[in-house]
Amino acid sequence: MKVTARYSSGRLWLGLKGELDHHGARNSLIIIKSRIEELLPRDCIMDFTDVSFMDSSGIAIILRTYKLMNELGGRLWIENVPTQPMKVIDTAGIDRLVGITALSGSVQRP
Amino acid sequence: MKVHNTVKVEFESRSVNESFARSVAACFLAQLDPTLDELGDVRTAVSEAVTNCIVHAYPDGIGKIMMRIRLFEDNTAELVIRDWGVGIGDVKQAMEPLFTTGGEERSGMGFTIMGSFMDGLKVRSSVGKGTTVTMKKKISVRVSGK
Numbered sequence: 001m002k003v004t005a006r007y008s009s010g011r012l013w014l015g016l017k018g019e020l021d022h023h024g025a026r027n028s029l030i031i032i033k034s035r036i037e038e039l040l041p042r043d044c045i046m047d048f049t050d051v052s053f054m055d056s057s058g059i060a061i062i063l064r065t066y067k068l069m070n071e072l073g074g075r076l077w078i079e080n081v082p083t084q085p086m087k088v089i090d091t092a093g094i095d096r097l098v099g100i101t102a103l104s105g106s107v108q109r110p
Numbered sequence: 111m112k113v114h115n116t117v118k119v120e121f122e123s124r125s126v127n128e129s130f131a132r133s134v135a136a137c138f139l140a141q142l143d144p145t146l147d148e149l150g151d152v153r154t155a156v157s158e159a160v161t162n163c164i165v166h167a168y169p170d171g172i173g174k175i176m177m178r179i180r181l182f183e184d185n186t187a188e189l190v191i192r193d194w195g196v197g198i199g200d201v202k203q204a205m206e207p208l209f210t211t212g213g214e215e216r217s218g219m220g221f222t223i224m225g226s227f228m229d230g231l232k233v234r235s236s237v238g239k240g241t242t243v244t245m246k247k248k249i250s251v252r253v254s255g256k
């Protein structure tokens with residue numbers, strides 16, 4: 001799992017690429033945590049366009065990121081989620097916590 | 111019910127093997143002509159079961175994980191993932207949503223996802239002897255038109 005970060009005007013964009021499973025989770029979380037703590041963004045967007053697979057380890061990463069942003073008083077959005085990761089997110093029910101956009105472009109907001 | 115085909119694979123409880131296990135399951139099930147969604151469901155469930163073994167079964171080192179897949183004549187796949195690790199003391203509690211003995215990297219959703227994505231889930235475990243997870247998935251039979 002590769003994490004790319006871009007920051008502008010209080011908004012941190014995180015591009016995730018690859019398989020989001022237990023094997024890649026720890027390093028991904030380290031990178032995400034360090035970027036948030038360094039930049040203190042108002043908004044954080046996790047872009048799932050290039051996530052080819054996700055299991056519940058990805059849920060843990062989303063929840064941890066949500067907690068970090070919540071502690072800052074900021075918001076978390078998840079965008080462009082492909083079908084398989086979206087099914088895992090639906091099952092976990094975290095769409096009640098964060099704004100999520102599916103890859104098809106349909107928007108769900110809390 | 112007659113078994114049409116079987117595969118059995120053993121590997122070490124290393125996290126790099128999670129992707130390998132998913133690939134084995136997907137490749138073997140391909141002969142049933144599953145939809146992308148069905149393949150995604152099986153890959154996800156296998157990933158959860160194998161990750162449970164890697165995270166919990168062998169806290170003091172690396173151990174063995176076995177995965178067996180049987181394909182039946184009614185287009186059902188049975189997947190068994192087994193370890194010989196520490197075992198689960200209270201299986202019912204372990205299967206509750208959000209329950210985990212892991213750290214902040216774990217969500218406690220593994221068994222919930224396995225049960226939701228597959229058509230059957232059984233967990234047998236004995237403390238000090240290991241855990242066996244058995245899952246089933248009915249693959250739809252697609253009728254081709256002319």
